[in-house]
Amino acid sequence: MAVNASAGAAFELKGRMAPFTVLQVGTAEIDAVLGQLDARLAQAPDFFAGMPLVVAPAEGVSLDGATLEALVGGLRERALLPVAASGLPAETAAVAGLGLIRNLEASRSGSGESGRRDTPARAAPGAARVVTQPVRSGQQVYARGGDLVVTAPVSAGAELMADGHIHVYDTLRGRALAGVQGDENARIFCQSLKAELIAIAGQYRLSDQIDAGLRDAPAMAWLRDGELELNAL
Amino acid sequence: MARIVVVTSGKGGVGKTTTSAAFGAGLARAGYRTVVVDFDVGLRNLDLIMGCERRVVYDFVNVINGEANLNQALIRDKRVDGLEILPASQTRDKDALTFEGVQSVLETLASTHDYVICDSPAGIERGAHLAMYFADDALVVTNPEVSSVRDSDRVLGLLSSKTRRAEQGDEPVKEHLVVTRYAAARVGKGEMLSIEDICEILSIDLLGVVPESTAVLNASNAGVPVIMEDKTDAGQAYDDIVSRYLGEARDHRFLTEKKGLFGRLFKG
Numbered sequence: 028m029a030v031n032a033s034a035g036a037a038f039e040l041k042g043r044m045a046p047f048t049v050l051q052v053g054t055a056e057i058d059a060v061l062g063q064l065d066a067r068l069a070q071a072p073d074f075f076a077g078m079p080l081v082v083a084p085a086e087g088v089s090l091d092g093a094t095l096e097a098l099v100g101g102l103r104e105r106a107l108l109p110v111a112a113s114g115l116p117a118e119t120a121a122v123a124g125l126g127l128i129r130n131l132e133a134s135r136s137g138s139g140e141s142g143r144r145d146t147p148a149r150a151a152p153g154a155a156r157v158v159t160q161p162v163r164s165g166q167q168v169y170a171r172g173g174d175l176v177v178t179a180p181v182s183a184g185a186e187l188m189a190d191g192h193i194h195v196y197d198t199l200r201g202r203a204l205a206g207v208q209g210d211e212n213a214r215i216f217c218q219s220l221k222a223e224l225i226a227i228a229g230q231y232r233l234s235d236q237i238d239a240g241l242r243d244a245p246a247m248a249w250l251r252d253g254e255l256e257l258n259a260l
Numbered sequence: 261m262a263r264i265v266v267v268t269s270g271k272g273g274v275g276k277t278t279t280s281a282a283f284g285a286g287l288a289r290a291g292y293r294t295v296v297v298d299f300d301v302g303l304r305n306l307d308l309i310m311g312c313e314r315r316v317v318y319d320f321v322n323v324i325n326g327e328a329n330l331n332q333a334l335i336r337d338k339r340v341d342g343l344e345i346l347p348a349s350q351t352r353d354k355d356a357l358t359f360e361g362v363q364s365v366l367e368t369l370a371s372t373h374d375y376v377i378c379d380s381p382a383g384i385e386r387g388a389h390l391a392m393y394f395a396d397d398a399l400v401v402t403n404p405e406v407s408s409v410r411d412s413d414r415v416l417g418l419l420s421s422k423t424r425r426a427e428q429g430d431e432p433v434k435e436h437l438v439v440t441r442y443a444a445a446r447v448g449k450g451e452m453l454s455i456e457d458i459c460e461i462l463s464i465d466l467l468g469v470v471p472e473s474t475a476v477l478n479a480s481n482a483g484v485p486v487i488m489e490d491k492t493d494a495g496q497a498y499d500d501i502v503s504r505y506l507g508e509a510r511d512h513r514f515l516t517e518k519k520g521l522f523g524r525l526f527k528g
């Protein structure tokens with residue numbers, strides 16, 4: 028059955044786009060970059076799979092076309108999605124088959140007045156991921172670019188991750204990592220706190236560091252001046 | 261078309277094969293054409309527990325490899341009408357089971373039976389995955405200890421993501437919890453998890469509890485599915501399990517340590 032091209036609009040421009048992550052490359056030693064990346068990937072494969080990336084050299088680092096091409100190939104092999112380069116000559120980007128984003132800083136904070144310069148990628152409104160099935164040991168759920176809402180139990184050995192907040196309307200026994208892209212305003216809420224680990228923007232606490240008085244009850248985790256706080260709800 | 265039921269657990273030695281034999285025999289006794297398939301290639305023992313090890317000529321792997329047809333490999337149980345077993349191979353390794361081979365055997369069995377029971381090997385590797393992949397229902401067998409519960413939790417995650425029903429977006433595999441080797445006395449002393457704890461952690465429906473019982477070993481030594489031993493606690497527990505699975509409401513038993521006359525009379 029052929030698609031009837033005249034039946035409707037042949038394309039639509041959608042305003043919203045998925046947030047991308049800037050891979051700032053600190054060295055032209057590609058093996059070192061990919062090696063360290065592999066270590067990160069081993070910890071959280073689901074987190075990185077299909078992640079849209081903009082490749083940009085850190086200050087003082089120069090990448091030539093061949094190096095960039097090798098890096099992009101390595102990223103694709105690892106199921107990452109390099110979509111563009113930045114901070115490079117257009118010809119260099121072209122060698123690796125990438126387009127060029129000319130002014131990364133401007134486009135990063137370009138969505139209006141709320142975009143503070145170094146605000147990390149934050150949830151687009153309404154971009155929550157809702158999970159209604161139990162999250163079992165060995166499973167990992169990641170809400171990229173938004174909040175994660177779970178209405179079923181989260182087992183010990185399971186892992187929740189979100190760029191935004193995490194809500195668990197049931198028992199949280201596994202690990203919960205909110206603000207994994209660095210959003211310090213992210214919070215974690217749960218109906219019954221039995222977590223193995225709680226983390227917000229990289230600040231974490233293990234189960235044995237959680238006050239006994241807070242366990243098995245509704246609780247919220249957040250960052251106060253960069254320090255992880257846990258409160259009963 | 262049969263329902264395909266996998267008996268699975270993650271952990272080994274928890275009672276999957278014991279449960280597969282009892283459950284299969286119970287369904288056949290209730291009048292359903294039932295076949296129990298041993299997926300534990302290399303460690304076959306379903307035929308031992310069902311007392312037909314001396315009648316094994318061809319096995320599951322022979323059928324998959326086209327060296328025998330299903331009718332040559334299926335063994336009819338001598339005691340229970342309508343009960344058959346498809347033995348595993350003792351001599352091959354686990355990789356002998358292929359996806360297409362398993363699919364074709366299960367489809368053929370499903371067209372000629374009411375229930376196909378798949379006795380899963382331990383672990384979460386290939387054999388266990390193939391045993392659960394085509395399932396409609398799952399009996400998740402758990403012992404009242406932390407490591408077993410954790411492994412069952414892991415398996416529940418696989419049932420909801422790595423099965424045909426999950427991949428095709430059909431109604432999910434129906435999960436039933438079977439707690440075996442339950443020793444109420446040890447639960448009381450805090451040495452084992454209670455049924456409440458297990459149900460809370462796994463949050464699936466409890467199909468039944470089988471007490472730790474010498475009747476299980478006696479029955480397996482005799483090559484008789486323990487459900488056939490009507491007078492034993494474990495036999496009765498499995499009879500409850502089959503009846504509940506078939507839709508009958510029965511109260512749970514064997515949850516508390518009872519040292520009454522009943523308990524003493526029927527102990528193992």
Ligand SMILES: Nc1ncnc2c1ncn2[C@@H]1O[C@H](COP(=O)(O)OP(=O)(O)O)[C@@H](O)[C@H]1O
Binds near residue numbers: 269272275470474494
């Ligand atoms: N309810 C029970 N009470 C006592 N022993 C049991 C019980 N269920 C199983 N067993 C014993 O545990 C061992 C493992 O059982 P089996 O059914 O072979 O487990 P699996 O198939 O999960 O490896 C066997 O020796 C069996 O007799």
Ligand SMILES: [Mg+2]
Binds near residue numbers: 276277278379380381
């Ligand atoms: Mg077994």
